[in-house]
Amino acid sequence: MSGFEATADAATWRFTVNGDQVEVVAPGMRRLLDVLREELALTGTKEGCGEGECGACTVLIDGAPVDSCLVPVCQVDGARIATVEGLAEPSPEGLVLDSLQQAFLEAGGAQCGICTPGMLMAARAYLDNGGGADEGAIREAIAGNLCRCTGYTKIVEAIAIAAGGRR
Amino acid sequence: MTIRTSPSRTTTPARPRRSGDGDAADALVVPDGVVMPGRARPAGPLRREGPAKLTGEAKYADDLVFPGAWYGATIRSTDAHARFDGFDLDPALDWSKIAVVTAQDIPGDNVVSLISDDQPVLVPVGGEIQHHAEPLVLLAAADRDTLRRARHAVTVRTTALAPVFDPLASDHVFAHYEITAGDLEAGFADAELVLEGTYRVGHQEQLYIENNAMIAVPREDGGVAVHGSLQCPYYIHKAMKRSLRLTDAQAQVIQAETGGGFGGKEEYPSIVALHAALLALKAGKPVRMIYDRHEDLAATTKRHPAVVTHRTGFTRDGMLVAQDIEVVMDGGAYCTLTPVVLSRGALHSGGPYRCANVRIRARATRTNTPPNGAFRGFGAPQTEFAAEVQMGRAAEALKISPLDIRRRNLYRLGDETPTGQVLHESVAAEEVLERAAEAAEFEGVAARTSAARARRPGSGHVPGSALRTSRDRTASGIGVALAFHGAGFTGSGEVKLASVASLELDDTGRIRILTGSTEMGQGTKTIFPQLVAAELGLAVDDVDMAPQDTALVPDSGPTVASRTAMVVGGLLIQAARRLKARVEERNGGGAFADVRLADAAAYGPTRIDQQFEPYPHVHFDDATYRGDAYPAFGWAACVASVDVDLDSGEVTVRDVVAADDVGKVIHPILAEGQVEGGTLQAIGYATIEEIKLRDGRYLNDRLATYIIPTALDAPRIHTILVEAPYGGVPHGAKGIGELPMDVGAPAVVAAIHDAIGAWIHDLPASPERILAALGITPSVDQEPSPAEVDATVESPITAGTDPRPDARTDPQVMRGPRDPGEPR
DSSP states (O other), X not given: OOTXXXXXXXXXXXXXXXXEEEEEEEETTSBHHHIIIIISOOTTSOOSOSSSSSOTTEEEETTEEEEGGGOBGXXXXXXXXXXXXXXXXXXXXXXXXXXXXXXXXXXXXXXXXXXXXXXXXHHHHHHHTTOOSOHHHHHHHTTTSOOSSSTTHHHHHHHHHHTTOOO | OOEEOOOOOTTSSXXXXXXXXXXXXXXXXXXXXXXXXXXXXXXXXXXXXXXXXXXTOSOBGGGOOOTTXXXXXXXXXXXXXEEEEEEEEOTTSOGGGEEEEOGXXXXXXXXXXXXXXXXXXXXXXXXXXOSTTOEEEEEEESSHHHHHXXXXXXXXXXXXXXXXXXXXXXXXXXXXXXXXXXXXXXXXXXXXXXXXXXXXXXXOOOOOSSOXXXXXXXXXXXXXXEEEOOSOHHHHHHXXXXXXXXXXXXXXXXXXXXXXXXXXXXXXXXXXXXXXHHHHHHHXXXXXXXXOHHHHHHHSOOOOOEEEEEEEEEOTTOOEEEEEXXXXXXXXXXXXXXXXXHHHHHHTTTOSBOOSSEEEEEEEEEOSSOOOOOOTTTTHHHHHHHHHHHHHHHHHHHTOOHHHHHHHHBOOTTOBOTTOOBOXXXXXXXXXXXXXXXXTTHHHHHHHHHHHHHHSTTOSOSTTTTTOOSSOSEEEEEEEEEEEEEOSSSTTHHHHHOOEEEEEEOTTSOXXXXXXXXXXXXXXXXXXXXXXXXXXXXXXXXXXEXXXXXXXXXXXOOSOTTOIIXXXXXXXXXXXXXXXXXXXXXXXXXXXXXXXXXXXXXXXXEEXXXXXXXXXXXXXXXXXXXXXXXXXXXXXXXXXXXXXETTTOOEEEEEEEEEEEOSSOSOXXXXXXXXXXXXXXXXXXXXXXXXXXXXXXXXXXXXXXSOOOOTTTOXXXXXXXXXXXXXXXXXXXXXOSSHHHHHHHHHHHHHHHHHHSOOOOBSSOOHHHHHHHTTSSSOOTTOOOHHHHHHHHHSSTTOOOOSOGGGOOOOSSSSOTTOOOOOO
C-alpha cells in the first residue's frame, strides 16, 4: 500500500514475470509486491514487514534478490522478475519441484512456510551465481531473510544439498 | 493441485523414506522404560503441506480472495490509561461509504472470552482505556485509500488517568500462588552457603513472520465465517458465539495456512476475528483485517516480563537444601492467560532439582501496558533462566564444576517435586545433561576457557582497558544449562478440556483424521497421518487430514502447551486401534489394510470419536496446588559456546549442543526442527531481543528496531534427541515445542560468565550490559573484583549474597516509564 497510490497517475509498465511478458496499469509508486500479489495474483510472494527487514517478499529482478516491498513498479519497467511460482516446472502430472525446493522438502527447510518463498529466491540467486556448499557463504547469502521457525540449520543444509555438497 | 517431487538425487544423503515407497510408516514401539539417545532413525514422511508451501500455492489469510471484500482497520488508544470520552468523525468526509463500529454494535457480551471477563472487545464510550494500543473504534471501507482517509478523520477524546507501569508496585493482582514443601527455616539452618539473586527478564515478541490476519465473511444464516491465521479455532468460536450471539453453526472458524504462532496466535486472534466479524456484519460484506508488522508488534501479546528473586541454601558439597523463590510477572492491562502462565512459571521456578525445603511465591499484577500472553515456554523460560543462573553462581561460589553441581541435584526416578509429585517414570535429566556435555566436550573446553580467563591480564577491573589486550580481542566461553518442561496442560487442565479427536473410514476406504489441532509449521499435518497409518498398517498417503474448520472437526483442545503430539496424537492412536478392531472383527479377522475397502463397501463410513480420559495415576488439586502438576516432564540440556567481543561487548553464540528428551521421537527431522527453532528463539531472548517502553508504549515496535537473529547470528545447532517414553500415552511422546526455549538463555549467560567472569542477571545480555559488567561503562565504582567476590563466599560460606549487587546494568525496574529510550 504505497502512500502515493492515491495521487499518482496510473501508467503502463511492461516487464516479464517468470518468463511471461506482462503489462500492468498502475501508479508508478505502487509497490512491486502489491502488483505481483494483487494485479498478477501471484500470492506466493509474502509480506512480513513492509520495510525491507524480513525478506519474505524477496524476488529476483534481473537475477538479483530484492525486497519487493521496497521497489516501486516504475523501477522494474523492462526488467526480468522471478518469483517463487516460477521455480517448479509444470508437467502434465502437476508441478515438479526444482532441486532447491526438493532439498528444502527433504531436509526440513520449510516449517510454517511464510519465509520460504523469499528464502528460496535468495538461495536461488546464490546458486545461480555459482554459490557452493560453504556454510558461511550460504548464511551470508540468506542473511537478509528472517526465519523464526527453523533456527536456519535445515535451511542452510538444504541449500548446501542443492549446491551439490553434503554437510 | 498435484505436485510431483523430482526424482531422487544422488547428492541427497540418506533420502528420507516417503509414503508410497511401499512399506507402511514406521511402527511406533515404546521400549520398556528405556532411555534411548541418538538420532539414527528413518527420517519420516515428507512434510505433507511442504510442496504447497515451497511452490507458493499454499494460501495464507492474506492470499485468500473474497470478491467485494472491504478492508478493516482499528482505531486504538494513544493513552496508557484514560477515560474514553468519545470520538468525532470529520464531517468533511463522506461517511456513508464507511462502516463504523463501536462497542454499541456488539450484539452480545463486550468481552473477549478467556479466563477472566475483564477485556472488552472495544472500549465503550465512557469506559476506561487500560493500555496504549487498546481498540476503541473499527472502520471498514471498500478500498484502502478511503479507509486511510477515514482513519485520519477520526479524533478520539480522552481524559488521562494515572497509569501504573511497575508490576512490583501494582496492587491489582491477577493471580498468586504459594507452593511450599518441607521446612524452609530448617533448610536454611543446614545451609553452608546462602546465595541470593534477583533476575529480570523483559518482554519478548513471538515474531511469527506472518502477521495476525483474519477475514470475516457474513453467512446467509446471519452468522459469520472467519478465515485466518490462528492456533486455536475453538477459542475463537467460543468468543464469537458469546460476543456476537451466534449459535454453534452460525459461528464458523476456518484456519488458513498459518505462518508461525509460537503462542502469539493463541489468544489475540479472537480479538482480530471479533473485530473483522463486527465490521462484516455492519457492512454486509466480507472484511479483511490484516495487520501490518507495526500494528502486530504494537498491539499483540508478548512474553511476560518477570522479576525473579532467589534465596538458596546449599551445603558445602553443593547439595541444594533450601529454595525461597519469589516470582513477579507483569500481566499487562488484562488478565488474558496470565494466571496459567504464572502457574507454569511458578511450578518450574526451582529448576529440575530435588530440594526438600521449598517456598515458591508467585504473583502477576496489572500494569497499563498491552496485555502479555502465551509464548513458547509459557512462563517457564523466565523462571528457569533465574534458577539456572542461580545454580551456576552457586557452582562458582562453591568451586564445584557446573556439571557436577547439577549432577548432584538433578531429579532422578522416585524424587518428589515441591507439589508432592513423585516422578515415577520418564525422567531423563541426567541423560540429557551427560549427552550434551559429552557431545560438546564440555569439561575439556571449560578447562581451556577458564585457563585462558585466568591468564588474561587485567581481568576486568581496570576501567577503560578491561579484559582487552593487544592479543585478545575476544574472550571465549562455554556454558551449560538444564531444564524441564511439564508436558501438556497444567494440573487438571486436560481433564477440563476433555478433547475429542476423530477418525473416519469413508465409503471409499480412505481414512480421514478430524481434529481441531492446527498446523503452524510444527508438523501436525505430517505426524498425525504418520501415527494413524502406522497403527492401521497403511501408507501415510492413505490417510487424509480434514481442514481445521469448526464446521467439520471436533474440539481437540487448543494447539498449545506442546500437547498436540502427546495428547491429541495419543487420542488418534486410540481411535485408530478402535477402528481397526471394529473393522477387523466384522470382516472375519482380516488385517485392516486388506479388508478396509470391502468394509467400506459393505458398511459405509465408520467414524470413531475419541475423547480424552484422565491419565492413570495423575491427580492434581487446584485448590491446594498439591499433586501431579503434569503427567510427565520433558528434559533438556543445552551447552552454548560464545565469543564476547571485549571492545564492543557483543556476544556471538558460535555453537550449541541441545539434548532434548521428548519421550518418543515421531519424526526426527520435524523434531530436530523444533529443537533448532526453539533454541534460536532462546538465543535471541538471551542476546538481542528486547522491548523498550516509554509511558507504557513499546518504543521499538517495528521490525527495523525489534531485532531477531539472522542466519549469520545463528549458531550451529547440534541436536540430540533422547527418548524416555511416558507410559500414559500409547506412543510415549511427551511434547517438544517448548522444551528448548527453557534452556537456551541460561546456557548462553553461563557461557558469557565463563568468558568474562561476570554474571549477567538481566536479559538480554546486550552489549550495554556486558560492557557495564566488564567495568567499561558506568556502575564500576563499587564493582568488587572477582577475587573479592570469591573471598566473600569462601570462608565461612554461611552468608553469601548476590556477589555483584552493583553489577546490575539496567537501573530501571524492568520497564521504563521514564526510560530515556534509545536513538531510533
